[in-house]
Amino acid sequence: MNTGGYNFAYLDEQTKRMLRRTILKAVAIPGYQVPFGDREMPMPHGWGTGGIQVTAAIIGPDDVLKVIDQGADDTTNAVSIRKFFAKTAGVATTTRTEDATIVQTRHRIPEKPLHEGQILVYQVPIPEPLRWLEPRETETRKMHALSEYGIMHVRLYEDIATHGRIATSYDYPVQVNDRYMMRPSPIPKFDNPKMDMNPALQLFGAGREKRIYAVPPYTKVKSLDFDDYPFEVQSWDQSCALCGAGDSFLDEIITSDRGDRMFVCSDSDYCQDRQAARSKEAAE
Amino acid sequence: MNQITLQNLAPGFQDPQLDSQLVFRTALQALARPGQIQTLDRLPEPPAPLGAAAAALALALCDLETPVALSEDLRGATFDYLAFHTGAPLAATVGAASFVLVGNGNHLPDLSAIDFGDAEDPERAATLIIQVEHLEAGPGQRLRGPGISGHIDVRVDGIADAFWDALKLNRKRFPLGFDTFLVTGRSVLGLPRTVILDAEEA
Ligand SMILES: [Zn+2]
Secondary structure, eight states, X not given: OOOTTSOTTSSOHHXXXXXXXXXXXXXXXXXXXXXXXXXXXXXXXXXXXXXXXXXXXXXXXXXXXXXXXXXXXXXXXXXXXXXXXXXXXXXXXXXXXXXXXXXXXXXXXXXXXXXXXXXXXXXXXXXXXXXXTOOOHHHHHHHHHHTOOHHHHHHHHHHHHHHSSOOOOBSOOEEETTTEEXXXXXOBGGGHHHHTTOSSEEEEEETTTTEEEEEOSSOXXXXXXXXXXXXXXXXXXXXXXTTOOSSSOEEEEEOSTTOOEEEEESOHHHHHHHHHHHXXXXXX | OOOOOGGGOOXXXXXXXXXXXXXXXXXXXXXXSTTOOEEOSOOOOOOTTSOHHHHHHHHHHOXXXXXXXXXXXXXXXXXXXXXXXXXXXXXXSXXXXXXXXXXXXXXXXXXXXXXXXXXXXXXXXXXXXXXXXXXXXXXXXXXXXXXXXXXXXEEEESOOHHHHHHHHHHHHHTTSOOEEEEEETTEXXXXXXXXXXXXXXX
16 A cells, blocks of 8 residues: 555554553543653644544554534644545545544534444543643542542532532533543533434544543443533524524524624534435425 | 574565555544454464464564563574564563563463553553454453443453453453554454453443
């Protein structure tokens, strides 16, 4: 195979082996952040290396890779990462969620349900859910060890006292398999329910902090809440202006310099499929 | 004298990069879907009694950073083979090993002596690779837990009952505890520490 003179998937074999061992331990301890070695990993800057490192460690020539950034396949970032793996690993790429074996994502979970055998790789900026409440790593490690998550409940309750509801709408904390508290990366809380009992394997990579964590398929993922303030997802009064979807996460976009706005699906693959189905129906 | 001579060494992977990747993905799938028997496509040709599946996992996952403990029957030719192909050092004790390879599931080492990790570093726990006689989907052990939709049944021949007792204890230690691959022929069965034996709930 010609991979342009690079190591396969760019990383050297020892680094990949170390990442692979880390990934296996992450799967065995759902929701727990497994630290990995200090080895230097030269990676192109500005992409968020965590997701790329995980993808580089798992990807093989038979994989089909989809990369999304905020739900879209066509941002500069998503295109660059797809090209990077097409070049260094010789893999096929796709924008169709159902055709991908690996979906690398920044900040969304696809709207189409994932299936068994697929792997969703999240790019994670900050892995520790307790970090903004407790800056010391030694302390947060102890809290995870003892399952002492009271400070997070206090924090969410303060939210309710101040705003009348839990105001956190992105990177909303979850508890995995009734044990570890986990940060789902800055996905909208709209996507949180998709993590629960998902048939796909979910892997999370944090490059700067060198942590990998995982949610195995068919694993319970519960968004934190209270009996009197149950977890709720975002909802919209509008439907998607392009495809009419009433069940997808919508972005508000400005359509003219007079400030006209419309709401459209954040997931471009989902939206395009629905638009194609509509025009086919209209033609029939 | 136990000198490694290149002429006598059995071959490793044909294509170390690509074979390692494929074997890793099979191992990943096995741990992510406990109880589902996975098939390895790329196999090395290790010296007996080390089997091809155990060797494939070791070659894909072990290196200088992972001390390996070997059951009695695997010392000698197996160690030379692994040392040459992976560089993995022999662990001084079973408790110091990252990987514990067992040649015959009927003759287990003391499973209470292996490293379970500790509360702040549960990932340090060892991975067991145990050769068994037969793996088959169907009535035998009923498993539940993450990675399993409902429950799954699997039959394992050629493993001491003590293993299942150890697995029940292992579950009680969670998040500490060992993770296991049972292997035979080309087949791999993953049993991460999250696995619940159904009998526990009865
Ligand atoms: Zn739409």
